[in-house]
Amino acid sequence: SQKIEQNSEALNIQEGKTATLTCNYTNYSPAYLQWYRQDPGRGPVFLLLIRENEKEKRKERLKVTFDTTLKQSLFHITASQPADSATYLCALPPGGGADGLTFGKGTHLIIQP
Amino acid sequence: GAGVSQSPSNKVTEKGKDVELRCDPISGHTALYWYRQSLGQGLEFLIYFQGNSAPDKSGLPSDRFSAERTGGSVSTLTIQRTQQEDSAVYLCASSLDRLAGAIAKNIQYFGAGTRLSVL
Numbered sequence: 222s223q224k225i226e227q228n229s230e231a232l233n234i235q236e237g238k239t240a241t242l243t244c245n246y247t248n249y250s251p252a253y254l255q256w257y258r259q260d261p262g263r264g265p266v267f268l269l270l271i272r273e274n275e276k277e278k279r280k281e282r283l284k285v286t287f288d289t290t291l292k293q294s295l296f297h298i299t300a301s302q303p304a305d306s307a308t309y310l311c312a313l314p315p316g317g318g319a320d321g322l323t324f325g326k327g328t329h330l331i332i333q334p
Numbered sequence: 335g336a337g338v339s340q341s342p343s344n345k346v347t348e349k350g351k352d353v354e355l356r357c358d359p360i361s362g363h364t365a366l367y368w369y370r371q372s373l374g375q376g377l378e379f380l381i382y383f384q385g386n387s388a389p390d391k392s393g394l395p396s397d398r399f400s401a402e403r404t405g406g407s408v409s410t411l412t413i414q415r416t417q418q419e420d421s422a423v424y425l426c427a428s429s430l431d432r433l434a435g436a437i438a439k440n441i442q443y444f445g446a447g448t449r450l451s452v453l
Contacts, residue, residue: 225376255441264338264425264444265377310377314440320390321367321379322442 223249227311227325234301234332242296242328244311254287254294257310259327265310269296301332336360338445340426346451347416355411355448359428366409367429367442368401372422380424383409384431416452423447 226245234240244254253272257265271278271287271294278285284297298305308327315321339358347353359366368380383389383403394400398416403409413420427442 253440262446264427264446265442267441267443270441320382321369321393322377322440323379324369324377326374326376 223247223251223313223323225311225313225323225325227309227328229326229328231329231331234330236301236303236332236334238301240298240301240305240330240332242309242311242330244294244296244325246292246294246311246313249292249313250289251313253314254285255312255314255322256285256294256296257312257324259308259310265324268309298330303332303334306330306332338426338428338443340424340445340448342448343446344449344451346453348453349418350415352412352414353416353450355413355424355426355450357409357411357426357428357445359407359409359426360443362430363428363443364406364431365429366403367427368409368411369425369427370395370422371425371447377425380411413450416450418452421450421452423449 224247253270255270256268258268259265269278269280269285271285273289282299286295308329310327311325312322341356364385366383369377371377379393381389381401386406398414401411425444425447427444429442
């Protein structure tokens with residue numbers, strides 16, 4: 222079955238620096254990959270979707286890359302701010318007989334002022 | 335409403351009791367999903383509804399779990415004879431028709447969840 226791995230340990234970054242989060246997956250060749258943000262007590266919120274034929278996608282201070290050979294996506298936040306502190310989830314689309322998204326456990330990002 | 339609405343936001347119950355969780359999706363969204371998020375774990379997919387079609391129940395963790403969707407809109411997730419391991423946050427999401435083929439329609443919009451505590 223498809224599997225997603227994210228570094229679930231907390232990632233501490235100094236304010237103003239670039240935060241880079243990693244998502245690796247196995248046993249799957251997804252047509253696209255999504256990133257979500259989740260704050261405590263809230264449901265995940267969609268951030269970006271990148272297709273398999275796109276190397277890079279940007280939205281304001283966010284950048285996502287997608288390497289289908291390495292089976293890896295990188296999520297970057299430039300000029301990070303304390304308000305960016307949250308858990309970031311990587312998600313693969315339905316596949317392998319399943320209907321729902323397959324989520325990684327998420328990376329808890331802490332931006333220190 | 336503007337977003338996915340779930341109720342109750344918190345539910346505390348005794349072991350062995352039945353609980354009902356409700357989800358009201360975004361108007362016009364035909365697809366509805368239920369997930370479970372346990373402490374320290376990722377989101378676990380439970381069940382998916384497409385319009386009024388019969389759902390695929392294979393993701394439900396046991397036969398104590400059931401879900402229905404009335405009129406292609408509101409959905410309820412029922413857990414019978416609750417156990418302590420059922421304690422988790424139950425999240426509902428909706429999206430536009432996944433079967434339409436447009437990748438962007440697979441973007442899911444989540445509610446705030448129901449935090450279930452089984453004592």
